[in-house]
Amino acid sequence: QVQLVESGGGLVQAGGSLRLACAASGSIIGIHTMGWYRQAPGKQRELVAQVTSGDSTNYANSVKGRFTVSRDNASYTVFLQMTNLKPEDTAVYYCNADIYSRQSPLRASNYWGQGTQVTVSS
Numbered sequence: 001q002v003q004l005v006e007s008g009g010g011l012v013q014a015g016g017s018l019r020l021a022c023a024a025s026g027s028i029i030g031i032h033t034m035g036w037y038r039q040a041p042g043k044q045r046e047l048v049a050q051v052t053s054g055d056s057t058n059y060a061n062s063v064k065g066r067f068t069v070s071r072d073n074a075s076y077t078v079f080l081q082m083t084n085l086k087p088e089d090t091a092v093y094y095c096n097a098d099i100y101s102r103q104s105p106l107r108a109s110n111y112w113g114q115g116t117q118v119t120v121s122s
Contacts (some may be wrong), residue, residue: 001026001103002004002024002025002026002027002028002101002103002109003024003025003026003111004022004023004024004029004095004096004097004111004112004113004114005022005023005025005095005113005114006021006022006093006094006113006114006115006116007020007021007022007023007116008020008021008116009093009117009118010013010118010119011085011119011120011121012085012118012119012120012121013120013121014085014086014120014121014122015084015085015113016085016088017074017081017083017084017085017116018082018083018085018119019079019080019081019082020036020079020080020081020082020093020095020116020118021077021078021079021080022034022036022077022079022080022095023068023076023077023098024062024076024077024099024111024115025096026077027102028076028099028100029100029101029105030053030100030104031050031053031071031073031076031084031097031098031099031100032052032078032097032098032099032100033050033051033053033097033098034050034051034071034078034096035047035048035049035050035051035069035095035096035114036048036049036050036069036078036080036093036094036095037091037093037094037096037107037113038051038060038089038092038094038097038118039091039092039094040083040090040091040092043091043120045094046049046060047060048060048063048067048069048080048093049063049067049068049069049080050096051069051070051071051078055071056122057069059117060117063082063089065081066082066083066084066085067080067081067082067083068080068081068120069081070085075108078095078097080093081120085118085120086120087120087121087122088120089119090115090118090119091121091122092114092117092118093115094112094114094115095112095113096110096111096112097110097111098110098111099111102117108113
């Protein structure tokens, strides 16, 4: 069973930094795209950053220059280094990945983590 587990969330002051990690586990064959979404109360879930298997990245305009997404294919882990955090970054951050697994080897299946809370105080 494929599972995504996030870690690294917490409470920081504005201007501070946090590093999120999401580790995928299970009968994984390969991972195409891994990324991070976030959802604040009353808001739509939005893409924050993602990285493909070819290490190309894209970011939401609101986090460009502040966040960096990367991945470690050996450990099936995606990271989100967040710097210069702002109160508007407060949200639950969810890991997302398109994964080829033993259960779905021919077509990638999309998985979500449980989410980790990031709170930025002003």
